[in-house]
Amino acid sequence: MDFAGAYSIDHLKFLLEGFGLTLYMAVIAIICSFIIGAVIAIIRYAKVPVISQILAVIVEIIRNLPLLLLIFFTYLALPDIGIKFNPIPAAIIALTIFEAAMLSEIIRSGLNSIDKGQIEAARSSGLNYIQTLWHIILPQALRRMVPPIVSQFISLLKDTSLAVVVSVPELLHSGQIIYGQKQAYLVPILLLIVMMYFVVNYALSILSRRLEVKNT
Amino acid sequence: MIVFSQVNKFYGDFQVLKDINLTINKGEVVVVIGPSGSGKSTLLRCINHLESISNGTLTVNEVSVSDKKTDINKLRKEIGMVFQHFHLYPHKTVLQNITLAPMKVLGQSDEEAKKIAMKYLEKVGIAEKANALPSQLSGGQQQRVAIARGLAMNPEIMLFDEPTSALDPEMIGEVLDVMKALAHEGMTMVVVTHEMGFAREVADRIVFMDQGQILEEAIPAEFYAEPKEERAKLFLSRILNH
Numbered sequence A: 001m002d003f004a005g006a007y008s009i010d011h012l013k014f015l016l017e018g019f020g021l022t023l024y025m026a027v028i029a030i031i032c033s034f035i036i037g038a039v040i041a042i043i044r045y046a047k048v049p050v051i052s053q054i055l056a057v058i059v060e061i062i063r064n065l066p067l068l069l070l071i072f073f074t075y076l077a078l079p080d081i082g083i084k085f086n087p088i089p090a091a092i093i094a095l096t097i098f099e100a101a102m103l104s105e106i107i108r109s110g111l112n113s114i115d116k117g118q119i120e121a122a123r124s125s126g127l128n129y130i131q132t133l134w135h136i137i138l139p140q141a142l143r144r145m146v147p148p149i150v151s152q153f154i155s156l157l158k159d160t161s162l163a164v165v166v167s168v169p170e171l172l173h174s175g176q177i178i179y180g181q182k183q184a185y186l187v188p189i190l191l192l193i194v195m196m197y198f199v200v201n202y203a204l205s206i207l208s209r210r211l212e213v214k215n216t
Numbered sequence B: 001m002i003v004f005s006q007v008n009k010f011y012g013d014f015q016v017l018k019d020i021n022l023t024i025n026k027g028e029v030v031v032v033i034g035p036s037g038s039g040k041s042t043l044l045r046c047i048n049h050l051e052s053i054s055n056g057t058l059t060v061n062e063v064s065v066s067d068k069k070t071d072i073n074k075l076r077k078e079i080g081m082v083f084q085h086f087h088l089y090p091h092k093t094v095l096q097n098i099t100l101a102p103m104k105v106l107g108q109s110d111e112e113a114k115k116i117a118m119k120y121l122e123k124v125g126i127a128e129k130a131n132a133l134p135s136q137l138s139g140g141q142q143q144r145v146a147i148a149r150g151l152a153m154n155p156e157i158m159l160f161d162e163p164t165s166a167l168d169p170e171m172i173g174e175v176l177d178v179m180k181a182l183a184h185e186g187m188t189m190v191v192v193t194h195e196m197g198f199a200r201e202v203a204d205r206i207v208f209m210d211q212g213q214i215l216e217e218a219i220p221a222e223f224y225a226e227p228k229e230e231r232a233k234l235f236l237s238r239i240l241n242h
Ligand SMILES: Nc1ncnc2c1ncn2[C@@H]1O[C@H](COP(=O)(O)OP(=O)(O)OP(=O)(O)O)[C@@H](O)[C@H]1O
Pocket: B011, B014, B016, B034, B035, B036, B037, B038, B039, B040, B041, B042, B043
C-alpha cells in the first residue's frame, strides 16, 4: 500500500473533481426529482381522474426496476429511437426519474397521514382545495416527511456511483483511473472515497435529525 | 334560513338520511339528539356540504347546497363549524388558526384579521393564549379556540357536532358557557349534543333522530318532560340512567 503516492496533490485534485461531479449530479437530480415527485404525489393525492391512474402505473414500474437498468436504458437504448444524451445528462435523467418515483411515494404517504379532520376544518371555513393543500396539508406533511426524504437523498448521492457504468467521470470513476495505474493505490484511494461519501452523507443525516428535533 | 325538504342520503345501499324535512329559522337554536349512528353528524355535515345529499332539496339562505352551480366556498363563509375533536391546525399558533380563513377567504389584512381574532379570543376567554400552539392548550381551551375560529368569519350560522363529547367533565362547562352566550346573542345554531342542561336552557327546539329519520320535533320543556315517541322515551331513559 502506497499512501503517500496515492495521496499526491494531482491525485487528490483529480478525485475532488470527480467528487464535484458526483455532487453536481446529485444536487441537480435531488432538485428535479423532488419537484417532479411532489407534483406526482399531489396529483395522486388529489385523485385527479385518469392522470393519477396513469402516474400510479408508471411509478410502480419505475420503482421496481433496478436503477442500473434505467441508466443503461437512457444512455444506450434511447439513441436507438433517436434520443441521444451524453453520459452525464443521461445519468442525471435516469437518477431523476428513479428518485422522483421513490420520492413521490414518500410524499404521498406523508400527505395521506394527515388527519382528514384537518381538511374538513379548512374546507368548512371556506378555503378552497388548493388553499387547504398549501396552508394546512403540505406544511404538516412536509414536517413528517423530512427524515424519509433525507434518507432518500442520501441513497441518491450513493446511487450516483452507478453512473460509472456509462463512464461518467464521477468520484468512483476517477478513483478507478488512479488505482488502475498501480495496485498499491487501490486501498488508500478506496478508503478516501469511502471517507468522502461518508462525510457528506453523515452531514445530511445530522441535518435531518436537527430538522426533526426542531419540528417536535 | 336552512330548509331540508324530502332529503335522502345513501352510502351505497345504506340509507343514512330518510325523508328529512326540517326548517331552521334565523336566530333559532336547534339541538339534535339521537342514538349513535342515527345520522346526526351526517345531517349537520350536509348543511355545509361536507357531505352531499342524494336527493331532495336543501337550501341555506335560499341557495341550493347541492346545486352544482352554487359557489360552495361562498356559502361556507356564512356557516361556521365546530367539531368533536376540534381540528385546530397544529402547526399554527392560536392566532394564526383564527386569522387564516378571514385573510385567505375574506381578504382581510393581517392587521385587521388579528384585531378581530383577538376580539373573539377575549370573548371565549383565552386572549392570553394567542401565541400558544394548540398542543399547549387543554381540551376545553382548544375547543374555545375552535369556536373563536368559526366566529371570526362572522358567519350567520354555527354548526356544532358534539362539541363537548371529547372533553374531560370539568371542561365541558367552559365550552357550554361560550355556546350559551352565543345563543343569547341570537346566533343561528344547530347543535348535536346530549348535554341536556344546555338544551333546556337555550334550545328553541329539540330534533330527535333515529335510523336516519327525524322522529320527533318539540320544544325542550315538552320533549324532556314527556317525549311522544316510544323510541325517544327509551333513548332519554338510557342517557339519563347511564
Ligand atoms: N362514509 C361513510 N360510508 C358509509 N357509511 C357511513 C359513512 N359515514 C357514516 N356512515 C354511516 O352512516 C350512519 C350515520 O352516521 P352519523 O355519523 O351521521 O351518525 P351519528 O348520529 O352522528 O352517530 P354518532 O352519535 O356515533 O356520532 C352510521 O351508521 C355510519 O356508520
